[in-house]
Amino acid sequence: MGDPIPTAPTKKHGPDCDPSAVSQTIRFIHVADLHGHFGYREQFYSKIKQAHLSALDEDAYTLFTNGGDDYEKGTVAEQLSGGYATLEATQALAFDYRVIGNHDFAWGPEQLLEYSRDDVATVLASNTSYYGNDTEGFNGVDFAIAEVGCVKVGFFGMTSGPWNELDQEVTPPGDFIDDFSMRWDWNNRARELISAYGEQVDYMVMLSHLGHGTDTALAEFVDGIDLVLGGHTHDSPTTTRINNSTVVLPDFNAKGYTDITVTFDLATKTATTSDPQPQSIAESSPIDQTTQTKIDSIMGTYAPDASTEIAISQKQPSRDKVLDILHASLTDFTAPKTAKRYTINASFLNRDEIEDSEIWAPGSLTQEDFHNAIRLSVSRPTRRGSAPYIRSSLAEMS
Numbered sequence: 001m002g003d004p005i006p007t008a009p010t011k012k013h014g015p016d017c018d019p020s021a022v023s024q025t026i027r028f029i030h031v032a033d034l035h036g037h038f039g040y041r042e043q044f045y046s047k048i049k050q051a052h053l054s055a056l057d058e059d060a061y062t063l064f065t066n067g068g069d070d071y072e073k074g075t076v077a078e079q080l081s082g083g084y085a086t087l088e089a090t091q092a093l094a095f096d097y098r099v100i101g102n103h104d105f106a107w108g109p110e111q112l113l114e115y116s117r118d119d120v121a122t123v124l125a126s127n128t129s130y131y132g133n134d135t136e137g138f139n140g141v142d143f144a145i146a147e148v149g150c151v152k153v154g155f156f157g158m159t160s161g162p163w164n165e166l167d168q169e170v171t172p173p174g175d176f177i178d179d180f181s182m183r184w185d186w187n188n189r190a191r192e193l194i195s196a197y198g199e200q201v202d203y204m205v206m207l208s209h210l211g212h213g214t215d216t217a218l219a220e221f222v223d224g225i226d227l228v229l230g231g232h233t234h235d236s237p238t239t240t241r242i243n244n245s246t247v248v249l250p251d252f253n254a255k256g257y258t259d260i261t262v263t264f265d266l267a268t269k270t271a272t273t274s275d276p277q278p279q280s281i282a283e284s285s286p287i288d289q290t291t292q293t294k295i296d297s298i299m300g301t302y303a304p305d306a307s308t309e310i311a312i313s314q315k316q317p318s319r320d321k322v323l324d325i326l327h328a329s330l331t332d333f334t335a336p337k338t339a340k341r342y343t344i345n346a347s348f349l350n351r352d353e354i355e356d357s358e359i360w361a362p363g364s365l366t367q368e369d370f371h372n373a374i375r376l377s378v379s380r381p382t383r384r385g386s387a388p389y390i391r392s393s394l395a396e397m398s
């Protein structure tokens with residue numbers, strides 16, 4: 001008969017069910033691929049949090065969800081802290097539900113365990129299993145149930161395969177890191193979970209870091225998913241309706257979120273999912289001061305000099321010129337005393353990876369500017385190698 005089905009953790013959100021109500025809404029504020037964009041300037045995280053809090057004010061049955069990829073690319077604080085700044089910034093946002101993305105494996109097993117522990121958020125990891133021996137264990141769960149007023153919402157969460165330093169998919173996919181094994185039969189995994197828990201819930205959500213194409217294909221072939229809250233694809237926000245499912249891709253790099261309202265007929269538990277509304281974070285968007293204070297403290301702890309001027313650009317250099325400058329500085333940094341010159345793999349300073357933008361406009365340059373000039377990532381099974389080192393070199397060079 002197979003293993004017994006583990007009891008899904010259940011959490012209550014919002015006021016009790018009103019037995020006299022005939023209908024009820026649930027609102028989702030969904031983000032994905034924040035990629036550590038919490039640094040000083042844009043205040044994206046505290047603006048996103050304020051959007052969540054405003055929605056919660058309007059509808060007490062609001063869930064704050066995150067489709068994964070909290071780590072990498074966003075701020076020099078992540079490199080300087082070995083990932084911890086991003087871990088803390090993610091927890092500071094206090095999501096209700098989040099899924100692990102491929103980039104969230106970047107700092108190794110120990111940090112992934114900590115990242116799975118969150119005082120507020122339930123972390124979904126339905127195709128990830130932990131076989132290490134940390135006594136506190138891994139807090140990622142296969143399935144969770146949200147009791148939202150009169151409605152029970154089921155959540156499972158899927159993670160995509162590893163990508164390499166050049167943001168290319170590694171094929172065939174292998175496990176990301178030690179102590180964690182992955183399953184890539186996403187459709188079968190989804191069917192298993194839906195058959196195990198589907199009866200216990202009124203509405204089924206897949207929180208997904210598989211990318212919009214895979215999400216849409218999965219939703220087409222796997223019956224019983226009402227809403228896919230996606231991520232992974234860095235593209236304009238979009239929605240696809242297929243096989244009675246609404247498949248949502250939000251904005252990325254913390255530039256926006258998608259707002260979705262589902263209305264339930266409580267007699268039949270029939271759900272109507274509104275057209276998802278992508279919203280951009282603007283210069284003038286209001287901030288949540290509590291979150292901003294936490295972010296400021298994280299930046300102050302891990303990257304106090306992130307916004308200090310360390311160089312001045314006198315005229316806007318071309319991308320090739322920037323490549324030369326970075327290469328020369330990096331080579332010099334690698335072995336300044338011995339004059340020994342290391343060969344630097346061109347892939348780390350791929351011309352096309354260098355930002356050719358107003359970062360280099362005449363004026364002050366900070367650690368964040370240098371970091372933003374070349375946003376590398378390290379996610380791959382054999383990581384913990386040179387890439388983080390080279391990235392911190394870039395951050396510390398001045």
Ligand SMILES: [Zn+2]
Pocket residue numbers: 033035069103232233234
């Ligand atoms: Zn991403």
